[in-house]
Amino acid sequence: YNTEIGKDRTFEDLKEKFNAVLVAVGYSKAKCLPMFEKNPYVISAIDFLHNVKADQGSHDVKNNVLVIGGGDVAMDVVTTLKKLGCEHVTDVVYEELSEFLASEKELAGAREAGVTIIDGYVPDAVNGNVVTFKARHIDATYTLTADQIILAVGQKPDQTFGLPMEANEVKEDNYHVDGNVFVAGDITKGDKTVVWAVKKGKEAACAIDSYLGGKDHD
Structure with a gap:
């Protein structure tokens, strides 16, 4: 607990101490478009939602808030803003409505909340709080x-501790990646849903059990 791998302890230490190490760090880091750094x-969608949760609804x-992004996380942000009393919420999305990444249910919820959605546009320039x-x-x-810009343009894993391969190389169903290191969750390919997370966790556990000498699993 309360230990930062790569700082308080090295990843190599874990590999030496334990017979198997499972990495399931998820996509915990927000991506940022270079022009907004x-x-x-600007605040990331992840940080915004974290702050709202920490403030227990009193955030x-x-x-007047601009949200950039069209996935389910962006829909979470825009509907949360409306629930918290934000009068003007505008969501500008790279995809057009016919190719939206967000689920139909999430998109319908955002529309019902009164969010203005502008589809098919990409950020071209920014000057402070003015975006073209x-x-x-x-x-x-x-x-x-x-008044504020919230970026919901994707997430990435925290690999500062030394995962032995890039996340986009961790293929679905390939939970054993290097030596005694295994991976599970969002950093493996496949759906990023709770159902798939449970599936991946169970399959990774079976892979570890087999590696350690357990019985074969169907």
């Missing part, structure tokens, strides 16, 4: 000024 108006929100977007398929731009 170190922008004081103060700005009146460029349409993907037509010659058009859209500029929006917001």
Whole structure:
């Protein structure tokens, strides 16, 4: 507990001490578009949702918030903003509605909450809290000024502790990746859902049991 691997203890120490090590760190780090780095108006979707949870529903929100991203996490953010009393929530999405990454249920919930959704636009320039977007398929731009900008443009694993391969190389059903190291959860390919997380966890456990001399598993 309360130990940071790679800082308090090395990953090599764990590999030496234990017969098998299972890495299931998930996609805990937020991605950031380069143009938004170190922008004081910008916060990641992960940090925003974490702060809301920590404040137990009493989190103060700005009146005019821009969200960039079109997955389920982005839908969580926009609906949360509305529930917290944000009057103007605008979600600008790279995908067009016909190719949305978010589930139909999540998208319907955002629309029902009164979120403004602008599809088919990509960030082109930013100056503080003013963002200009460029349409993907037509010659058009859209500029929006917001009190806060929340990025929901994807997540990545924390690999600072020394996972022996890149996350996108960890193939589905290949839980044994190197020596006595195994992986499970979102860092393996496949759906990023709770159901799949349980499936991957069980299969990784079976792989470890077999590696340690247990019986074969169907």
